Amino acid sequence: MINVRIVSPDESVSFPAEKGRRLLDILRERGFDIYTPCGGRGRCGKCLVSIRGTGNVLSCSYYPDRDIEVTLPEKRVADILVSQTEFLEDCTFSPPSSLLSARPYGVAIDIGTTTVAMYFMNLLTGSLEKIASFLNPQGIHGADVISRITYCQEHENGLGELQQIIINAINNELELFLQQKDLQSGSIERVIVSGNTTMLHLLLGEDPVPIALAPFRPRFTGKQRTEGSSSGLNINPRGELITLPCISAYVGADVVSGLAVIKPVHRKYLFIDIGTNGEMALVDGNRIYACATAAGPAFEGGSISCGMAAVNGAVSYFAGPEDYRVIGNTEPAGICGSGIVDIVAYLLNNNIIDSTGLLKSPFVVYPFNRIQVTQQDIREIQLAKSAIYSGIKVLLKSSGMNFEDISALYLAGGFGNYINTGSAVRTGLLPSGLGNRIYAIGNSAGIGTLQYLKSEDFAEKLDRIVSVTEYIELSDSDDFITEFVMNMDFRENG
Ligand code: FES
Structure with a gap:
């Protein structure tokens, strides 16, 4: 020893x-x-x-x-976006037709690969009584869905372990809420969950391996209902756990619930959730085209030498060595996705790199902690931004639309919140033609899941979205490969 x-x-x-x-x-x-x-x-x-x-x-x-x-390094606190925004609907509350206890509660949960948000709602009044959020503790087995699926493949009880990790984390938050409100566990009657397809498989203990293997057929995509007694959650045994419907292996319930909650201001718009998988949907009136593009972990700081998640200490905005912002207003410890996009835009604007991304020597962002951007980092961003932009182009082609036809580009999730749209356009990540119509809408998946608790009619909306969506598989799309190669340079596009 x-x-x-x-x-x-x-x-x-x-x-x-x-x-x-x-x-x-x-x-x-x-x-x-x-x-x-x-x-x-x-x-x-x-x-x-x-x-x-x-x-x-x-x-x-x-x-x-x-x-x-x-x-050990300093612990970093995530800045998790949970609240309602002006772009998202708030349904009128209609109480459930039957209840099981005197003080009934429901919980809406958005299980993201990186973060988890939980919304606690009183089922008698419809009032939102608490929002909790935390980093997904499954992250110890990898930052992206493929790492976690690989963990299930490589470890005999990998799936069981990952399932237990998320169930324990949710139960901890449920327990805390029950204590704070002086309630019995029977009071939690309904738990509604959205998330990407892999996260839902892991929660339900379903094998996620088919998600990673061609032809990418998950065990389920439809809505799943589990009795409270067999959910593993500390809820009313006669209550229910419902996971919302997904579209495909890589376009999950987070996209479906997100689309369902966007206010119907425009008939034609783009919806993008940029993470390790850029999930995106193009809405054309009554039709929807959706795809997912493997952007890799660059925008979450994963494959960048000084990269980090959007947590305290991350450079999230950069307009020059004297003009930058750090999450939590602390000393810089690394660079998150929005920060690296800003830095690339700065390098382009100051001719430190050319449109091919050639960087002669590492660019020092903050000398004291040796935070810098390397040639390899630039290459990672090129691959990631080309994947996102090329996905958008394929959706446009499939729908027969042009950028001029689109009224808005909604960016969901944390990256959308921090991203500087000017930099995103300058680097060619997002189309310049939509530059003045790009809006960060917040955690649409979480707010959408909450609407399911508020109104039973919301379920129909989700089903409709799934039924009118055409999924486009990019891994065997010649159009995508052509676009991906063409969009590798840094230049304003579209
Ligand atoms: S976790 Fe050790 S190198 Fe990635």
Whole structure:
């Protein structure tokens, strides 16, 4: 055995550990949270800890054979977007036709790959009594859906583990709410969940592996209902857990509920949720075209050398070395997706890179913490932005529309909230033709799921969206490949 001493800003503790075991596992077992976007595969370089006398090491590739003192990085708090915005509808409340308890509650949950938002609603009055949000704790097994599916493939009980992780996290929040309101667990009667197709499979313990393998047929896409007693959740046993319908393996219930809650101001619009999978839909009156494009983790900081999620310490806005913003107003610790797009736009505007993305030497963003952008980072952004823009072009072609026909581009989720549209247009991530019609709409998936609790009529809306949506698979689309190659350069498009 060896002795491990942990030094963190919050506490210092020592404990024995088995010699030669992986440090990441030792730390996790003791409840220390380490950011591991690649799921501990030694690829992302983000799980750094400092070992006294040795320096920085990747905790996922370090196997200590002597006593060590480990300094952990500062904990980062996510800024999770949860509230209603002017672009989203708020249904009139109609109480459920039957209730099971005297003080009944419902909970709407949006399970994102990165973050989870929970909305607690009184089922007698329709009042929203609490919103809770937290980072998805499954992130310890990878930042994106493919890493988590791979974890299920590679570990005998991987699916069971991932399911339990999310159920425990939800139960913790339910418990907290019940305590705060002095309620029994029978009071939670309905739990409605949206999320991408993989997150819903993991919640229900359904094998997600078919999602990652051609022909990409998930175990289910329709709405699923589970009795409270067999849901694993601490809710009324006669209550219900409902997961909302998805469209395909990579266009999930988050898109369906998001589309359903957008105010019907325009007949023709684009909806994009930029994450590791750029999920997008083009609404053309009564028809919808949808696709998902593998943007990779660059916009979530995953494949960028100094990248990080949109948490405290991330540079989220950059207009020059003297003009930048950091989430939480702290010293810069890294760069999140919106920050890196701003930096690329700055490099283009100042001729530090040309339209092919050639960077002669790393660009220093903040010298004190050695935060910089490298040539490889620029290449990652090129791939990601081309994937998103090319997806948009394929949707347009499928629908027969042009940019001029589109009245609005709605950006859902956290990235949409932070992104500077000028930079997104300058880099060619988003079309210049829509530059003055791009709107950040917030967590449309969460607010949409809440509407399902408020009004039983909302279910029909979801079903209608699924029935009128034509899904376009990009992995075998020649149009997409052509566009992807053509849009690799940084230039204003469309
Ligand atoms: S390199 Fe260790 S988690 Fe990615």
